[in-house]
Amino acid sequence: MILGDLELIPLLDGFFRLDGGAMFGVVPKPLWVRHAPADEQNRILLAVRPLLVRGARTMIIDAGIGDKMDPKSCAIYGIDRARDLDASLAAAGVAPEDIDIVLASHLHFDHAGGFTTRDGSGALRPRFPNARYVVRTAEWEDATHPHERNRASYLAENFVPLMDAGVVDLVPGDGPIMPGVRVVRTGGHTMHHQIVFIESGGRTAEFAADLMPTTAHVSEPWIMGYDLYPMDTLAFKRSFVREAIARDYLVFFEHDPVVAAGYIREHEGRRRVEPVPV
Numbered sequence: 547m548i549l550g551d552l553e554l555i556p557l558l559d560g561f562f563r564l565d566g567g568a569m570f571g572v573v574p575k576p577l578w579v580r581h582a583p584a585d586e587q588n589r590i591l592l593a594v595r596p597l598l599v600r601g602a603r604t605m606i607i608d609a610g611i612g613d614k615m616d617p618k619s620c621a622i623y624g625i626d627r628a629r630d631l632d633a634s635l636a637a638a639g640v641a642p643e644d645i646d647i648v649l650a651s652h653l654h655f656d657h658a659g660g661f662t663t664r665d666g667s668g669a670l671r672p673r674f675p676n677a678r679y680v681v682r683t684a685e686w687e688d689a690t691h692p693h694e695r696n697r698a699s700y701l702a703e704n705f706v707p708l709m710d711a712g713v714v715d716l717v718p719g720d721g722p723i724m725p726g727v728r729v730v731r732t733g734g735h736t737m738h739h740q741i742v743f744i745e746s747g748g749r750t751a752e753f754a755a756d757l758m759p760t761t762a763h764v765s766e767p768w769i770m771g772y773d774l775y776p777m778d779t780l781a782f783k784r785s786f787v788r789e790a791i792a793r794d795y796l797v798f799f800e801h802d803p804v805v806a807a808g809y810i811r812e813h814e815g816r817r818r819v820e821p822v823p824v
């Protein structure tokens with residue numbers, strides 16, 4: 547997928563499952579189940595889709611769940627990495643050594659799990675040996691000082707070893723990360739959750755991360771129960787989706803099991819996503 551001077555390649559680090567009720571917050575099950583069928587444990591299927599951006603540098607935005615989850619967690623979350631990030635990167639012709647920048651939307655395990663890996667001796671090390679890892683300063687603070695509500699999502703093994711290795715660049719606010727790529731804080735899901743705008747050749751693509759994890763979440767009240775500040779999600783999404791429709795943004799959906807990217811359309815007050823083949 548070409549956007550001006552940049553090449554965008556949606557990657558896949560397999561699939562996992564989360565409780566459907568938690569994924570759709572206040573939306574009643576008879577409505578959400580039409581979009582996302584539930585299994586016998588009420589879980590719905592979600593994909594894990596980091597995005598590769600090739601331009602002045604080679605960047606990956608988020609890096610999936612990774613391979614460090616214990617068997618119990620793998621069962622709870624239904625983790626299926628039969629098609630994992632290594633295979634996906636190889637298919638794109640990119641080796642882990644080629645990645646210059648790893649950009650974090652936030653540090654939850656389904657986004658940062660692939661930031662580190664265990665070497666032969668069991669020690670944790672950066673998964674991308676030549677990369678700088680770019681994390682928003684306040685998100686780093688929150689992830690390293692978890693509380694009862696977010697502790698299960700922030701696993702220190704995914705990011706603390708990066709700081710020990712000296713490969714983290716903390717970025718205090720909104721702004722450019724490399725030519726054509728900038729971050730904007732949304733709040734909502736976590737206080738400092740951020741999305742990524744990719745702009746080149748007069749076109750805009752946008753990596754929505756957990757602001758809108760699936761295409762079903764483009765409707766304003768469809769907000770995850772996981773979000774710490776759902777009214778902030780609502781406020782950001784309300785203005786952002788209008789902008790995305792008006793300006794024809796290509797939106798990447800990190801957790802949609804079917805649609806990696808598409809354009810949001812609105813007709814007679816109903817929103818849908820027109821998928822783009824990838």
Ligand SMILES: [Zn+2]
Pocket residue numbers: 654656657756759801
């Ligand atoms: Zn997520």
